[in-house]
Amino acid sequence: MRKFVAIALVLLIVQWVAAKNSPSLFIEAESFQNKGGWVVDQQFMDLMGSPYLMAHGLGTPVADATTTVDLPKTGRYTLFVRTYNWTSPWTEKEGPGKFQVSIDGKILNNKVLGATGNRWEWQEVGKIDIGTRRVTVGLHDLTGFNGRCDAIYFTMDDEDFPPDELDALTAFRREKLGLPETVPSAGNFDLVVVGGGVAGTTAALTAARLGLKVALIQDRPVLGGNNSSEVRVHLGGRINLDPYPKLGDVVNEIAPLRGGNAQPGDYYEDEKKLEMVNAEENISLFLNYRAFSVEKEGNAIKTVVARHIETAEELSFSAPLFADCTGDGTVGYLAGADFAMGRESKADFNEPTAPEQPDKMTMGASVQWYSKEGEKHCDFPEFEYGIEFNDSNVQNVTMGEWTWETGMNYDQIFEFERIRDYGMLVVYSNWSYLKNRSSFREAYRNRYLEWVAYIAGKRESRRLIGDVILKEQDITDFVIYPDASAPTSWTIDLHYPDPENSEHFPEAEFKSIAVHKAIHPYPIPYRCLYSRNVDNLFMAGRNISVTHVALGTVRVMRTTGMMGEVVGMAASVARKNDTTPRGVYLNHLESLKRLMTKGAGKYNIENLQNYNLGGTLGPKKTNIQIPPYDKE
Known part of the structure; x- marks a missing residue:
C-alpha cells in the first residue's frame, strides 16, 4: 500500500512539473495592443480577479480587438478563454454577449463564447494547430451586447487546466505574467x-x-x-x-x-x-x-x-x-x-427619517443613457432576457438619467457587477420593446441609442x-x-x-x-x-x-x-x-x-456654477469664530 501511494505521489509530482514546464501562454485581454471597439472594464476586478475587455456596442457588433504575441513554440495547443454569460442571473437562455477568438484572422473552431456560464469561468475553445510562433490573436464580437473576455490561455498540456477559484487564479496570473514578488x-x-x-x-x-x-x-x-x-x-x-x-x-x-x-x-x-x-x-x-x-x-x-x-x-x-x-x-x-453600510435604525441615532429596524438598503447606482433621432429607419435587435415589457410597464422615453437606479436591495460592493448589468439589461430590454413591439413604435422608427453608460454612477456603499x-x-x-x-x-x-x-x-x-x-x-x-x-x-x-x-x-x-x-x-x-x-x-x-x-484658489475664476444648486432654506447665522488668515 505504501509503495502504491508513493508511486501515485511521484506521478502527481511529475504531472505537476510537466504542466508547470509545458509550453503555454497567458494573455490578459485588457492588455491587447489594439482594443478595436472593445472597452476596458475594471469596476469588478476586486471580485472576479481582473479588469476585462467588453464589447459595448449598444446592439451593433464592435470592431475586433487584436494583439500580436509570440508563442513558446509551434504545434498543437488547447485554448481556454475566461468569460461570463452576464444575463444568467435573469434567464437560462443563451446569453447575448457572444464572441469568438481568431488567430491571424481565422475564427477558431467556430466556437461561440460568452453565451453560457452563470459565473466567471474558463471556456474551452478546443485544440488548434499553429505553425508559426508569432501570431495575431483577435476577439470577434458577434452582437454588440457586452460580451466580455478576461483572459486567454494557450497550453500544450492536455492536463493543464487554468484554475477557476479566485485565490488560485490570482497566483496563476502572477506566475504566468511574471510579476515580481517585490513591488517597485x-x-x-x-x-x-x-x-x-x-x-x-x-x-x-x-x-x-x-x-x-x-x-x-x-x-x-x-x-x-x-x-x-x-x-x-x-x-x-x-x-x-x-x-x-x-x-x-x-x-x-x-x-x-x-x-x-x-x-x-x-x-x-x-x-x-x-x-x-x-x-x-x-x-x-x-x-x-x-x-x-x-x-x-x-x-x-x-x-x-x-x-x-x-x-x-x-x-x-x-x-x-x-x-x-x-x-x-x-x-x-x-x-x-x-x-x-446600509440604513441605521431610528434607535441608533434617534433620527426621525430612519427606519424602525436597521437594514442593508442603500441608495442605488444609475446606468444613464440617451437616444438620438436619425434621418432614416434604424433597427434594434430583439432583446428579451428575463425581463418582460408591455405597453403598460414600458418606459415611453427617449433618455434615462438619475431615476434609472438599480441595486438598492443588493450589496453595492460585492454584488456590483450584477447591479450594473441589470442597469444595462433594462435599458436594452426597454428600448427593444419600444422599437419592435410597442403600439407606439412608429414614433421610435428613426431613433437609435447614442450612448449607454457602462461605468455605473454609484451613490452609496461604505x-x-x-x-x-x-x-x-x-x-x-x-x-x-x-x-x-x-x-x-x-x-x-x-x-x-x-x-x-x-x-x-x-x-x-x-x-x-x-x-x-x-x-x-x-x-x-x-x-x-x-x-x-x-x-x-x-x-x-x-x-x-x-x-x-x-x-x-x-x-x-x-x-x-x-x-x-x-x-x-x-x-x-x-x-x-x-x-x-x-x-x-x-x-x-x-x-x-x-x-x-x-482658500486654495489659484486662477481667480468667476463663479459660474449656477446650475443644479438645489433647494435651500437659505443661510442661517452661525457663531463660528474665524481667525485672520494672514497671521500665524
Missing part, C-alpha cells in the same frame, strides 16, 4: 490620494498648492468620477458659502460650465480637470491604476499598492498621510477602518467612521461643531424604489424616486473627514463619516469637492506639524481655519 516603488510622497473623482482631484490640487508632494491615483483614464464623460452626472450643491466663502474656489476651477445628466460627453470637460492637475508640479498623476492592497505599521497605513488596469504593472505608494476618495472606502476597508458621525438632527437643528468646515447645502435627498415601478417589477425595480428635506447650508465637522481607528487616513466624498440619512445631503459633488479642499488643507497642516489628522483637530485647528478662510 512609485516614490515617496507627503500625501497619497486614492480616487480621482471631484473630491480626490480637489484634495490633490489643494495639498499640492500648499507645498505637499502628492500622488493622485485614479483607476480610469479620466478624472471626475461621476462627473466625467464616462458616467455623466452633473455637479450639485452650492459653493462659496459662509462660514468659509473661499471654500469651493478649487471646485469652481475644475467644474464644467454646463449642467445636465446624460448629456454629450463634452459637457463634462474631462480635459479641464486633467489640465488643472497636470499644471501642478507637486502632483504625480497615476491614471489607470487601481489600489488593491494596503500595508500597515501599527494603526497607520505605510503603503498602498496599485495595479495598472491594462498592463498589470504594480506600484507601491508610501507616505505619512493617505486620503481615501474612492467612494467605496476601499483603502479604509483594506486598512481595517471602521465603517458602516461610510468610513470618524471621530464624529454626522446625523440628521445635527443638520436640521443646525448644531454647529467647533471644527465646522465644508458646507453642505443640498436637501437631505434620499432615494427609494419608485412605487409604480415596484408594482410592475416587484423586487426587480430599476426606477427610483427622491424624497427631499430642505436644510440651511450646514458646515460639516472636520472630524467626519478622517478615520477614527486608522491614524493617518483622511476621507472625502460619499464615504465620509455620516449616517445613511445624513449622506442624503453631503453626497453631491460640489459639496464633496469642498471636502477635498479641506482634506488637502488639513494634510498640509498635519505634514507641517508632523501630526495626524486627529492631531490637526486637537492641536492645530486654528491653522486649519486660517487656510479655510484663505
